[in-house]
Amino acid sequence: MSKxxxxxxxxxxxxxxxxxxxxxxxxxxxxxxxxxxxxRQKIDHLTLVSALVATANLLIGEGLVDKMVTGYAAQDTRxxxxxxxxxxxxxxxxxxxxxxxxxxxxMAGQMGVPFLPMKSxxxxxxxxxxxxxxxxxxxxxxxxxxxxxxxxxxxxxIHVQRADADGNAQxxxxxxxxxxxxxxxxxxxxxxxxxxxxxxxxxxxxxTIIPAFRVSAVVEQPFGxxxxxxAGCYSGDMWGYYFDTGPKENYDTYVEKLVYGxxxxxxxxxxxxxxxxxxxxENFKIKPVKSEPIITGF
Amino acid sequence: xxxxxDNEKYSAADQMAVAGAHQIRPDDVIYVGLGLPFxxxxxxKYTHAPNSTIIIENGIVRSTVFDMPRATDTLGSQFMSDQLxxxxxxxxxxxxxxxxxxxxxxxxxxxxxxxxxxxxxxxRNPVHRWSGSGxxxxxxxxxxxxxxxxxxxxxxxxxxxxxxxxxxxxxGIKGQREKAGIPPGTGPSMVITDLACYTFENGEMVVKSxxxxxxxxxxxxxxxxxxxxxxxxxxxxxxxxxxxxxxILRERVDPKRIWVGGKRQASKGQED
Numbered sequence: 427m428s429k430x431x432x433x434x435x436x437x438x439x440x441x442x443x444x445x446x447x448x449x450x451x452x453x454x455x456x457x458x459x460x461x462x463x464x465x466r467q468k469i470d471h472l473t474l475v476s477a478l479v480a481t482a483n484l485l486i487g488e489g490l491v492d493k494m495v496t497g498y499a500a501q502d503t504r505x506x507x508x509x510x511x512x513x514x515x516x517x518x519x520x521x522x523x524x525x526x527x528x529x530x531x532x533m534a535g536q537m538g539v540p541f542l543p544m545k546s547x548x549x550x551x552x553x554x555x556x557x558x559x560x561x562x563x564x565x566x567x568x569x570x571x572x573x574x575x576x577x578x579x580x581x582x583x584i585h586v587q588r589a590d591a592d593g594n595a596q597x598x599x600x601x602x603x604x605x606x607x608x609x610x611x612x613x614x615x616x617x618x619x620x621x622x623x624x625x626x627x628x629x630x631x632x633x634t635i636i637p638a639f640r641v642s643a644v645v646e647q648p649f650g651x652x653x654x655x656x657a658g659c660y661s662g663d664m665w666g667y668y669f670d671t672g673p674k675e676n677y678d679t680y681v682e683k684l685v686y687g688x689x690x691x692x693x694x695x696x697x698x699x700x701x702x703x704x705x706x707x708e709n710f711k712i713k714p715v716k717s718e719p720i721i722t723g724f
Numbered sequence: 725x726x727x728x729x730d731n732e733k734y735s736a737a738d739q740m741a742v743a744g745a746h747q748i749r750p751d752d753v754i755y756v757g758l759g760l761p762f763x764x765x766x767x768x769k770y771t772h773a774p775n776s777t778i779i780i781e782n783g784i785v786r787s788t789v790f791d792m793p794r795a796t797d798t799l800g801s802q803f804m805s806d807q808l809x810x811x812x813x814x815x816x817x818x819x820x821x822x823x824x825x826x827x828x829x830x831x832x833x834x835x836x837x838x839x840x841x842x843x844x845x846x847x848r849n850p851v852h853r854w855s856g857s858g859x860x861x862x863x864x865x866x867x868x869x870x871x872x873x874x875x876x877x878x879x880x881x882x883x884x885x886x887x888x889x890x891x892x893x894x895x896g897i898k899g900q901r902e903k904a905g906i907p908p909g910t911g912p913s914m915v916i917t918d919l920a921c922y923t924f925e926n927g928e929m930v931v932k933s934x935x936x937x938x939x940x941x942x943x944x945x946x947x948x949x950x951x952x953x954x955x956x957x958x959x960x961x962x963x964x965x966x967x968x969x970x971x972i973l974r975e976r977v978d979p980k981r982i983w984v985g986g987k988r989q990a991s992k993g994q995e996d
Contacts, residue, residue, distance in 0.1 A: 452782055452797065453796070454802075497856065498856055499856050522856050522857070525857065525859040526815040526859070529812040530812075533812060544819070545905055546861050548891075549888070549891030549904035550861050550888050551847075552857070552861070552889070554847075561905055570903065572905050599802050600782040600783035600802055600809075601808070601811075602810055603810060603811050605810055606810075661799050664795060665795075
């Protein structure tokens, strides 16, 4: 069954105020187009679960995030998104763990177990301030071991290179915490560079990271991860983005013109190109290298 | 003077990168983060450790050299790696004891090698905030040896850190890490600053070598530490970079000069 819809529809139907939201990417292929749409729809009181999602700063700056569960929280209020949130009294509460802590919490969520044991975060002072990190006695050896509580986000959003209309989604390149994050999520929105025929998926099915029956919506959105890079598709402009959303004037211009000033991502891409020197998007073209196809059949 | 004098041949940051490279053994599996550790790891691969393996937290395992990236995860750092996975997989390699050497940065480091990447002052009402652990807590907990790199001053070298983000030897009591649940046979092995290299004796940091080649002195080193630091019996001058090492750093590791003086230079456009 096709679940293809517009970004606007996918976000309004499946992301709600007060949701725990997982954002995929960890710098590689972040769902930037989806993040812009959440901001446009002003879906608020979110709890954000992520690892290093650079483009999530807009959600914070627009005051939409109550809490961030993360291993790396750029909390330096010299970044205007944070200063703005603070000024509005909308600075998120940060629930901190290590990167592996985030991964393990999501993995526990994916596995359907209440927690997972792990050997880091213990000995640090993070457990003092994060009630979801603790230590326990190993039931087999009696030795002390750390533990982290499972997280099951209400909704997870992932951007991938290709998916079919039903939602079978394939991503390659680095995976960050994508696999466990998206599989731990109760509802899943897949945004994809390209919708391909199901047989394309099925000829290389090891690459599928979440199957169609787990997916609620499929949105085709070329350049959907820009300004981040996406393996096999385009390189990125992360540091340019930091600059464009860093200082106050830049941030204000960015959200006014490129988020609220456009109706969708295609319009964003057009406007972004107009605001940048000629050839901006051509800079991100890659020299494609093809791998040898794997063989299937019977 | 702060040991930062850029003499003609090399800077304090170059000395740090080279000292880091000297810590890498020929067959090491190296868990690296952005900045100086990347320079160290790549320099080692071009010189004495071509068979070492570089591990990057986003999910990259690679045994070949690559162009110095502006961020940990770029198409360049992904391209032609041996394995692309995710953060979970990378850390399970560490947790099960397969990563030999880790590199981390630090906001503060203390007498027992504990690292603070979280805050200065009270956690709930901090005077200053850093970004938090990222992968650093996992690196120092899992790697057999962890090397901490930071610029040194007295504020960044307190006797006890305000917040333990990454556990070193905690209160310096033998067995304390293991008792807390951290794998045995792990822990900080060296701290490298712009002034000196430090090792650990019975869990306590000691001055091992002084970067005299960039003008640092033992008096200066001791003045920039927040406690009466011990000095190793065999303290010496840090082995300075050779001309060949500097040439490799400039021409092969970072020909575009993305990392100069330990800092990332502004990007003029797309990532590399």
